[in-house]
Amino acid sequence: MTRTVYLNGQWLPEDQAKVSIFDRGYVFADAIYEVTAVIGGKLLDYPGHTARLKRSLEAIGISMPVSEDELLDLHHTIVEKNGLDQGLVYLQISRGAEDRNFLFSDNLTPTLSMFTQVVPLLANPxxxxxxxxxxxxxxxxxxxxxxxxxxxxxxxxxxxxxxxxxxxxxxxxxxxxxxxxxxxxxxxxxxxxxxxxxxxxxxxxxxxxxxxxxxxxxxxxxxxxxxxxxxxxxxxxxxxxxxxxxxxxxxxxxxxxxxxxxxxxxxxxxxxxxxxxxxxxxxxxx
Structure with missing residues (x-):
């Protein structure tokens, strides 16, 4: 089954989601991520993950690309679109893309991506x-x-x-x-x-x-x-x-x-x- 993923405002089949080769997440590991567990289609410990995401982004100077309400809606939507009953939602925000340089511009547009993974969280042997x-x-x-x-x-x-x-x-x-x-x-x-x-x-x-x-x-x-x-x-x-x-x-x-x-x-x-x-x-x- 092909998953539906989120990338910069678009819902796409996983094989159609493309990120720039110049994205600083790819070139410098200049990115923050979070993983939220899902049981019965419900997000676990979500407020804590969101708070830590904001702290991590602030620590390295990346702006949050969406509001907190929008972020929660994205999580609910990706769970629904993929019929995720039990598993994980992975979110990543990179600083954005520009020609490779250790110094980065102040006005970069962050890259926001999300995908789901089916994982047997409760029945883990x-x-x-x-x-x-x-x-x-x-x-x-x-x-x-x-x-x-x-x-x-x-x-x-x-x-x-x-x-x-x-x-x-x-x-x-x-x-x-x-x-x-x-x-x-x-x-x-x-x-x-x-x-x-x-x-x-x-x-x-x-x-x-x-x-x-x-x-x-x-x-x-x-x-x-x-x-x-x-x-x-x-x-x-x-x-x-x-x-x-x-x-x-x-x-x-x-x-x-x-x-x-x-x-x-x-x-x-x-x-x-x-x-x-x-x-x-x-x-x-x-």
Whole structure:
């Protein structure tokens, strides 16, 4: 089935959508993106993704090409046009196109594109088996709180993990875990405390992370926001990642060392269940 995509004010079959070879998103990775999950045709955590999109665009000086109301309408329309019941909406805004130059003009027209992907978010088999991850030095740029399309290092890291028989990687900087390749990373200590890296430029300010922490506090689960090492994570009772596409996903081993009993933790699975219930309830109320 050919998807309908959005590009600069037009709805097009995916094979007819064309972006200039001079677009700075292509030439310099000069672009911001967001990914919003969809369940039952409803957008999950949408306000948080929109707020982060605005922050990221402002951080690198790209103007928002449409209003907030128009952006929400575009999301609803692309879901409807593609009959998306469960999956993801990917949005990208680049600075625009002009002849290649490290310096850019002030009056460029941003390129706005959107497409959908069908993904079995609820029936993800990894939620039942958990992820095996490996640790790797964090070689990404310093401003990781900005959600740019500069994802080559993460892509290569994921491929390295796959080649080594693992599911993903966790990045390590100065002996401490920053995050996973495309998700925030968390542990639950043997005393039952949810520990996650505090927000800074070292990691993406995850929308799912924020929702999960709020739910954990509501459920009276103690939360600590601080840095921690690979060794502490390996010694934890449970571990998990959070992201728009994975929701809450158990991690069962790091560098071959099992976490807990090597199976998805009960608290992690309960957090996943609570998060999904909460998001579906919020989405239905919008």
């Amino acid at each position: 990894k939620a039942e088996t958990g992820l095996a991850v490996i640790s790797m030095p964090d070689g990404r740029w310093a401003n990781r709180q900005i959600k740019t399309v500069q994802l080559l290092y993460s892509s290569l890291a994921k491929m390295e993990a796959k080649n080594r028989g693992a599911d993903d990687v966790i990045f390590v900087e100065d002996g401490l875990i920053t995050e996973a390749s495309s998700a925030n990373f968390h542990i639950i200590t043997k005393s039952g405390v949810l520990v996650t890296r505090q927000l800074s430029n070292a990691l993406l300010h995850g929308i799912t992370r924020s929702s999960v922490l709020s739910l954990a506090l509501t459920a009276q689960l103690k939360v600590e926001e601080r840095a921690f090492s690979v060794e502490e994570a390996q010694d934890a009772a449970e571990a998990f990642i959070t992201s728009a596409g994975a929701f809450v996903m158990p991690v069962v081993s790091i560098d071959g060392t099992s976490i807990g009993d090597g199976k998805p933790g009960k608290t992690t699975l309960r957090i996943r269940e609570i998060y999904i219930e909460d998001q579906l309830s919020r989405a239905m109320a919008r």
